Amino acid sequence: MISAVVTFPGINRETDVARALTKGTGRRPTMVWHAETALPQGTDLVVLPGGFSYGDYLRCGAIAARAPIMDAVRAHAARGGLVLAICNGFQIACEAGLLPGVLVRNQNLRFLCHFQHVQVERTDTAFTRRFAAGEAVKFCVAHGEGNYTADTDTLERLEGDGRVAFRYCNAAGETGGQSNPNGSERNIAGIYSADLNVLGLMPHPENLIDPLVGGTDGLRLFEALAA
Numbered sequence: 001m002i003s004a005v006v007t008f009p010g011i012n013r014e015t016d017v018a019r020a021l022t023k024g025t026g027r028r029p030t031m032v033w034h035a036e037t038a039l040p041q042g043t044d045l046v047v048l049p050g051g052f053s054y055g056d057y058l059r060c061g062a063i064a065a066r067a068p069i070m071d072a073v074r075a076h077a078a079r080g081g082l083v084l085a086i087c088n089g090f091q092i093a094c095e096a097g098l099l100p101g102v103l104v105r106n107q108n109l110r111f112l113c114h115f116q117h118v119q120v121e122r123t124d125t126a127f128t129r130r131f132a133a134g135e136a137v138k139f140c141v142a143h144g145e146g147n148y149t150a151d152t153d154t155l156e157r158l159e160g161d162g163r164v165a166f167r168y169c170n171a172a173g174e175t176g177g178q179s180n181p182n183g184s185e186r187n188i189a190g191i192y193s194a195d196l197n198v199l200g201l202m203p204h205p206e207n208l209i210d211p212l213v214g215g216t217d218g219l220r221l222f223e224a225l226a227a
């Protein structure tokens with residue numbers, strides 16, 4: 001798996017995701033600056049990492065979505081190439097039209113930072129084959145604008161086409177009550193593109209790659225990408 005991690009001014013999770021990719025896939029990614037116009041030859045996977053691109057001005061991800069590298073990222077996705085968009089990366093992917101819907105301010109208007117379980121909806125994608133269907137896995141959230149919103153038709157299409165990747169849940173795997181941290185429609189924590197090659201998610205799997213710091217559920221997502 002040849003990976004490229006795109007970095008934008010204000011992004012701060014690129015080193016963590018590079019470490020997770022190296023540990024999970026056995027190969028170090030190439031870091032690609034946002035002002036580039038091409039991806040490295042042979043790139044299989046593009047990662048849009050988390051952080052605060054352009055200081056979150058206008059709307060999280062809105063400026064980064066218009067960076068020079070994004071045409072190459074869109075072309076890569078259109079060819080069926082894999083894209084993993086985490087947190088600010090998910091916001092960038094939505095703003096860039098790679099995924100439908102938008103991430104708005106958390107319902108309680110607070111920045112959230114805590115461990116968070118999510119339910120795995122399907123396990124037949126490039127990203128989730130190391131999980132069990134319906135399993136509650138432990139990731140971590142750290143965001144101010146993670147409230148996933150889309151019109152009803154889009155939400156119905158995502159549900160009907162099996163494009164919900166992860167839903168917020170509690171440690172027991174239940175999606176009711178207080179399990180939804182930010183007010184996202186239908187507890188949505190992550191979604192796929194129509195061809196399942198682009199995954200956007202608000203929680204950070206790259207935080208959970210070491211048993212000494214919370215667990216290794218996140219590592220399994222990166223190990224799945226090794227195939």
Ligand SMILES: NC(=O)CC[C@H](N)C(=O)O
Binds near residue numbers: 088143144
């Ligand atoms: N950790 C992140 O990527 C945060 C994303 C974005 N800056 C927000 O606060 O919502």
